[in-house]
Amino acid sequence: MSYPYPLVVFDLDGTLVDSAADIAEALNRTLEDIGLARVPEATVLGWIGDGVRRLVEQAVQAAGRQIDLAAVMPTFMVHYRECLLRSPQLFDGVVEALAQLRALNVPLAICTNKPAALVPPLLQHLGIAEAFALVLGGDSLPQRKPSGEPLRHIAAHFELPVDACLMVGDSLTDYRAAEDAGMPIALVRYGYPRGLDLDNAHAVAVIDDLRELPGLAAVSAI
Template identity: 60%
Template sequence: MAIDALVFDLDGTLVDSAADIAEAVNRLFDALALPRVDAALVRGWIGDGVSALVATALAHQRSALALEQALPVFMAGYHDCLLRSPQLYPGVAPALASLQQAGVPMAICTNKPVELVPPLLAHLGIAGHFPVIVGGGSLPQRKPDPAPLLAAAQGLGVAVQNCLMVGDSATDHAAAIAAQMPVALVRYGYPRGLDLEAVPSVAVVDDLRALLPLLGIAGADELPAGR
């Protein structure tokens, strides 16, 4: 298997943003005079895009408000909370730096609204690593449809089979399988019930630096692949 490029999911793979997304959900609930919920609960709702997240939130509260009415309220809070407290997962910054130094092309493929991705990447200091960003709204389709991954590979100018999709969830895994793109999974994200060890993948890792040997990149920060 020749891996020439990497396509990363964002939330749960590169960035821990669950607390900020949960706060945006709770601000929606505040606006609707509904009780707040724990961030741990919202963590299990993340991954399929804003519409799915808000629909799940409304269903949890048994709210009769139409999704179309709730979405603008949620998005206002989402914008306000975007840079509240996001954190890169341990190992992400050095792994990305090593990949860039080695000349490996990289893209973001996320269901997060595409307009929110560049300011988040800039805030975290990793915007320069990703010339290609495919997000929610970039295409009519979202993951687990394969179209966003196919678009990311095309944007990088690399054949699909020579890209490695790196994600954390069933949504990411299903999209990669549908696109016939090799996939690696991280253990620390928002798997939402996905049995990481049971599904086919190139690797399951605790730290992105463990992926570097797959691309022939070694160094002091190299870690065991975990499987």
Template identity: 60%
Template structure:
């Protein structure tokens, strides 16, 4: 029997890839440049999900720093690029899920708020770039998640109705985008939920391992 969703769209950080330590390293290098206190990974985890400007803005606000965000971002982006491939890893089950879905003929895509220039190098480094037919970063389109536009763009690109796609994510941003686009949603519990209750997120499936995607009931 064919897979119930011909298009599966994945978030990246917190869903497929654990990049927390590298993001925290880049942020702390940026804070050090400003002679501001360092922050631990648990704190950084609570700031991830809405793009790098939001991340850095949260750090500056927490430090009560008066420096303009626009002046800080170039330094952060430099550190982000330098730290990108230090310690990233695929979450357990991610590689098997991608391989299994690809083998079934499912079209796979990435929709992340990570700056687009950092996405392909990360996927290449982790050995999974070849699985994806399209990659959208946070700056690929005029709107990014939680807007519906990126998901609808991918549906249109591959000729599928929103109900024929599946969004796989880990955050309130992913849930809002999927719900706004009318795209069915699967959430993982291990990412950046930031207080989101998966039971009240609109998700059809909540999972601890992406391999569970291979066992979705074919009844829609």
């Protein structure tokens, strides 16, 4: 059996890993440090996906404060590192799906907006680091999702046409990145799909469980 996509690129937070509680805790510790009130995890869910600076910026804006982000970000990064391995969990089906794709000799990559230095420790902690041939973080390139440049970069690394590969994500940020790159995308119904109309998205598939991935047929880019 051969797989129709010669490369599968995964988003991380919200697609492979449920890390919302840890990200929310890091953000809330930062808010407390600068004299702002904690916010519910459900609210933080709506801010995840565009990178850590944008995450903090949205929280500060929601509080109606004007704060020098450059001064706050080092504090946030301390808490982010401290909370990184606090309680992350792989979503159901992740281990099996990765194993099935690897058994089909499909190389796997990660394209995330999480700072690159924090990705390997998280993958190691969750026992899936060896599954990925390449990991691209939000600060690995000058551009990050929703730019399509990270996806184009990954496809070029494997010497593959971008429209032949598959992106797997959960958010509008992922969707826009795939659209910009011209890469087909499969979307998951769980995760943090802020602002994304899953029922009307132009996706290869919208799935409830990553174990559905190995059975996908090839579909043209969005």
